[in-house]
Amino acid sequence: MNTQLKCKKAEIQDLHKIIELLADDELGRKRERLEDPLPESYIKAFNAIQGDPNNELILAVLAEEIVGVLQITFTPYLTYQGGWRATIEGVRTNKFLRGKGIGTQMIEWAIHLAKERGAHVVQLTTDKQRPEALEFYKRLGFRASHEGLKLHLG
Incomplete structure (x- = not known):
C-alpha cells in the first residue's frame, strides 16, 4: 500500500463515513442503519467513545478519504x-481496497497503541461468517487460543 496512508483518531x-463502512457488507447491512441523518444512537455512542479515555476510534485515511476504521478498547484486569x-x-476497510495493506497498517497501529498503554495482550473477535477475516488476523500473528461466546440481549 502507498505509504501515504495515515491513521488518526476519528472526529x-x-x-457518517464510519457507519457507511460498517454497513458495507452482508452482515453490516443487517445490523446498521445508514440513514441521513444518522439515528441518534450512533451520535450518543460516538460521544461516549470519545469521552472515555479507554476507547478510541481509529481511521485509516488515504488521500483525505476515510478508507478504514477500527475501535480499540483498553480494559484493566x-x-x-x-x-x-x-x-x-x-x-472495516473499503471493500474496493481490501488486500492493499490498509487493514494490516490499522492493526499494526492499534498494536503500537496497546504497547504504549502497557497492555500485555491484544485480543479481538471475528464473526465465523467471515473466514477471510480470521485468516487475515492469523497472518498478523493472532492465534485462536480461546473459545468466545456471545449472548445478544435484544
Missing part, C-alpha cells in the same frame, strides 16, 4: 497481576 464529522488488555473491534 464527529467522520461518523485483575488477572496477569492487574494487567491491561486491548480489544480491537469493528474493523
Whole structure:
C-alpha cells in the first residue's frame, strides 16, 4: 500500500463515513442503519467513545478519504497481576481496497497503541461468517487460543 496512508483518531464529522463502512457488507447491512441523518444512537455512542479515555476510534485515511476504521478498547484486569488488555473491534476497510495493506497498517497501529498503554495482550473477535477475516488476523500473528461466546440481549 502507498505509504501515504495515515491513521488518526476519528472526529464527529467522520461518523457518517464510519457507519457507511460498517454497513458495507452482508452482515453490516443487517445490523446498521445508514440513514441521513444518522439515528441518534450512533451520535450518543460516538460521544461516549470519545469521552472515555479507554476507547478510541481509529481511521485509516488515504488521500483525505476515510478508507478504514477500527475501535480499540483498553480494559484493566485483575488477572496477569492487574494487567491491561486491548480489544480491537469493528474493523472495516473499503471493500474496493481490501488486500492493499490498509487493514494490516490499522492493526499494526492499534498494536503500537496497546504497547504504549502497557497492555500485555491484544485480543479481538471475528464473526465465523467471515473466514477471510480470521485468516487475515492469523497472518498478523493472532492465534485462536480461546473459545468466545456471545449472548445478544435484544
